[in-house]
Amino acid sequence: xxxxxxxxxxxxxFGAGYARSVASSQVVGALGSRTPxxxxxxxxxxxxxxxxxxxxxxxxxxxxxxxxxxxxxx
Numbered sequence: 001x002x003x004x005x006x007x008x009x010x011x012x013x014f015g016a017g018y019a020r021s022v023a024s025s026q027v028v029g030a031l032g033s034r035t036p037x038x039x040x041x042x043x044x045x046x047x048x049x050x051x052x053x054x055x056x057x058x059x060x061x062x063x064x065x066x067x068x069x070x071x072x073x074x
Contacts, residue, residue, distance in 0.1 A: 006046035009066050013059055028052045 010019035023036040030052040031039040039049050054064050 001045070001047040001050065003040070003046050006040075006050050009050055010053070012067050013063060014057075022053065022057065026053070026056065028056050030055065 007019070010023065013019070014022055023040075025035060027033055027035055028039070031044060031049060032042075034042065036049050036053055039052075040046065051064075053059070
């Protein structure tokens with residue numbers, strides 16, 4: 001997963017503004033008690049960060065790969 005894909009998924013799930021807030025303030029134990037931003041800056045792959053965010057924020061499994069492209073076009 002590229003960083004741009006990580007941010008697309010974050011924005012789709014949480015909205016652009018709240019996604020940035022989650023990334024900068026939500027401490028995630030699975031990321032070494034770091035925020036997603038800190039983990040990304042520390043070299044943790046975006047896929048691992050996204051998976052950890054999904055767990056801690058209770059993102060349903062059916063939304064973890066993003067929205068269906070047909071839904072995104074609306």
